Amino acid sequence: xxxxxxxxxxxxxxxxxxxELAAASLIIAVLLGLVTASxxxxxxxxxxxxxxxxxxxxxxxxxxxxxxxxxFGGQMLMNDVSDWLYARFGLDLFINIDAFIAGVLTIGLIxxxxxxxxxxxxxxxxxxxxxxxxxxxxxxxxxIFRRIRFPLMMRHALPGLSNNWLVLLKTTAxxxxxxxxxxxxxxxxxSKATLEPFTFMxxxxxxxxxxxxxxxxxxxxxxxxYNAGFAGEES
Amino acid sequence: MIDTLLSPFAIWLAERAIFTPDTLAVxxxxxxxxxxxxxxxxxxxxxxxxxxSLARGSRRGWLRRPVxxxxxxxxxxxxxxxxxxxxxxxxxxxxxxxSWLWPLVKEPFLPALVAxxxxxxxxxxxxxxxxxxxxxxxxxxxARACGMSRPLMYRRIVFxxxxxxxxxxxxxxVILTLHASAIASTVTLMDLTGAAxxxxxxxxxxxxxxxxxxxxxxxxxxxxxxxxxxLEARFNPQLRGVRKQRRKIMAFGxxxxxxx
Numbered sequence: 001x002x003x004x005x006x007x008x009x010x011x012x013x014x015x016x017x018x019x020e021l022a023a024a025s026l027i028i029a030v031l032l033g034l035v036t037a038s039x040x041x042x043x044x045x046x047x048x049x050x051x052x053x054x055x056x057x058x059x060x061x062x063x064x065x066x067x068x069x070x071x072f073g074g075q076m077l078m079n080d081v082s083d084w085l086y087a088r089f090g091l092d093l094f095i096n097i098d099a100f101i102a103g104v105l106t107i108g109l110i111x112x113x114x115x116x117x118x119x120x121x122x123x124x125x126x127x128x129x130x131x132x133x134x135x136x137x138x139x140x141x142x143x144i145f146r147r148i149r150f151p152l153m154m155r156h157a158l159p160g161l162s163n164n165w166l167v168l169l170k171t172t173a174x175x176x177x178x179x180x181x182x183x184x185x186x187x188x189x190x191s192k193a194t195l196e197p198f199t200f201m202x203x204x205x206x207x208x209x210x211x212x213x214x215x216x217x218x219x220x221x222x223x224x225x226y227n228a229g230f231a232g233e234e235s
Numbered sequence: 236m237i238d239t240l241l242s243p244f245a246i247w248l249a250e251r252a253i254f255t256p257d258t259l260a261v262x263x264x265x266x267x268x269x270x271x272x273x274x275x276x277x278x279x280x281x282x283x284x285x286x287x288s289l290a291r292g293s294r295r296g297w298l299r300r301p302v303x304x305x306x307x308x309x310x311x312x313x314x315x316x317x318x319x320x321x322x323x324x325x326x327x328x329x330x331x332x333x334s335w336l337w338p339l340v341k342e343p344f345l346p347a348l349v350a351x352x353x354x355x356x357x358x359x360x361x362x363x364x365x366x367x368x369x370x371x372x373x374x375x376x377x378a379r380a381c382g383m384s385r386p387l388m389y390r391r392i393v394f395x396x397x398x399x400x401x402x403x404x405x406x407x408x409v410i411l412t413l414h415a416s417a418i419a420s421t422v423t424l425m426d427l428t429g430a431a432x433x434x435x436x437x438x439x440x441x442x443x444x445x446x447x448x449x450x451x452x453x454x455x456x457x458x459x460x461x462x463x464x465x466l467e468a469r470f471n472p473q474l475r476g477v478r479k480q481r482r483k484i485m486a487f488g489x490x491x492x493x494x495x
Binding site: 171184195204208209 | 435
C-alpha cells in the first residue's frame with residue numbers, strides 16, 4: 001500500500017541526517033545559550049551589549065535568510081581565503097564548506113539566541129538563598145553551577161527548552177533548501193522523479209510528527225524529574 | 236524638478252553597482268509581496284481561529300477532537316513540508332487544471348497563502364484556547380449573576396479578557412509568521428527573501444543581497460514589536476506607569492520578587 005519506489009533507504013538515511021543535525025545543533029545552541037545568558041546577566045557593560053545585539057539581530061531576521069547568508073556568504077569567504085592563500089603563499093588549497101557542518105553551525109547560532117533568552121529567565125528564577133547556602137558550604141563556583149544552579153535552573157528552563165527544541169527540529173527542514181540531503185531534500189527529489197508528492201511529503205510529515213511526539217514525551221519525563229521536591233507548586 | 240533633485244542620489248546608487256534602481260525595485264516588490272502574504276494569512280488565521288478555539292475547548296468530543304487533531308498535526312510538522320504538500324500536491328487534484336481555479340493555483344501566491352493560514356490557525360487556536368480556558372472563574376460568575384446570556388457573556392467578558400491574556404503569545408506568533416513567510420521563496424514566490432536570492436544569483440554577492448534583506452526584515456520586526464507593545468499597553472490600562480515604577484524600584488535593589 002505504501003510504495004516508496006525504492007526511495008525508502010534514502011529516506012531513512014535522510015531522517016538520520018535530520019536527527020543528527022538537530023542533535024548537534026542543539027548542543028551548540030545550549031552552550032551558546034548559556035554563554036549568552038551569563039553575558040546578559042553580567043554586570044559589565046560590553047558582554048551585556050554584545051549579547052543583546054546578538055539576540056536582537058538573530059531573533060529579528062528569518063531563519064532562512066540567516067541560513068542563506070551564512071551558507072552562501074561563508075562559501076564565498078572561503079573562496080576568497082583560498083584565493084588569497086594562493087596569491088600570497090602559492091598554496092593551492094581549496095576549502096570546501098561541508099554542508100552538514102555549515103548547517104549545524106548556522107542552526108546552532110540561530111537557536112543559541114533563543115536559548116539565551118530562555119536560560120536568562122531561568123537563571124534569574126533560582127532562589128538566591130540556595131546559592132548563598134552553597135557558598136557557605138564552601139563550594140567552588142564550578143561546583144555551585146553543577147550541583148545547585150543548573151539543576152534548579154532546569155526546572156524553570158524546561159518549558160522554554162522544550163519549545164525551542166521542537167522549533168529547532170522543524171527548522172532543520174530548511175537545510176534541504178541549501179542543498180543538504182536531509183529527509184525533506186530526499187522527499188522533494190523523489191516527488192519530482194515519481195510525480196507523487198503526496199506519498200513522500202506525507203511520509204516525511206509522519207516522521208516529523210513521530211519525532212515531535214517522542215520529544216514531547218521525553219520532556220514530560222524530564223519535567224517530572226526536575227520538579228521532584230516541588231510537588232504541588234506550579235512551575 | 237524632482238528628477239533633478241534625485242539625480243545625485245541616482246548617481247550615488249549607480250556607483251554602487253548592486254543597488255541600482257532596478258534591484259531596489261525588486262526588493263520593494265518583495266517587501267510588498269511579503270507584507271500582503273503575512274497580513275492576509277494573519278487576518279484569515281485570526282478569524283478562523285476564533286470559532287476553532289471555542290471548539291477546541293468544547294466539552295463535546297466530536298467538536299473538540301477534530302480541532303485537536305488538526306492543531307497537533309500542523310504544529311508537529313515543518314511548515315516547509317506543509318507548503319510543499321500544498322504547492323506540489325494541488326496539481327494532482329482531479330480536473331483542477333481545467334477548472335477556473337487553475338490560473339490562481341498555478342501561481343505560488345495562493346498555495347503559500349493557504350499553507351501559511353493553516354499553519355498560523357493551528358498555533359493561534361491553541362493560544363486563544365489557552366487564554367479562554369484561563370478566564371478567571373469570578374469573571375464568569377459575575378457575568379452570569381448579571382443575567383447575561385451565553386453569547387453576550389462571550390462577547391463582552393470572555394473574548395476581551397482572553398484577548399488581553401493572549402496578546403503577548405499572539406504577538407510572538409505574528410513575528411514568527413513574518414519570519415516563516417521567508418519560506419515562500421522556496422516555491423518560487425518573489426517575496427523579500429526571493430528578491431534577495433534573485434539579487435544574489437544575479438550579482439553573486441551574498442553579503443550585500445542577504446544582509447540588505449535581513450535589515451528590512453529587522454525593521455519590519457521592530458516596527459511590529461513596537462506596535463504590539465502599544466497595543467498591549469492599550470488593552471492593559473491597569474498596568475500604566477507600573478513599568479516605570481518597577482524600574483525605579485529595581486534601581487534600589489530587587490524589591491519586587493521575580494515570578495517563577
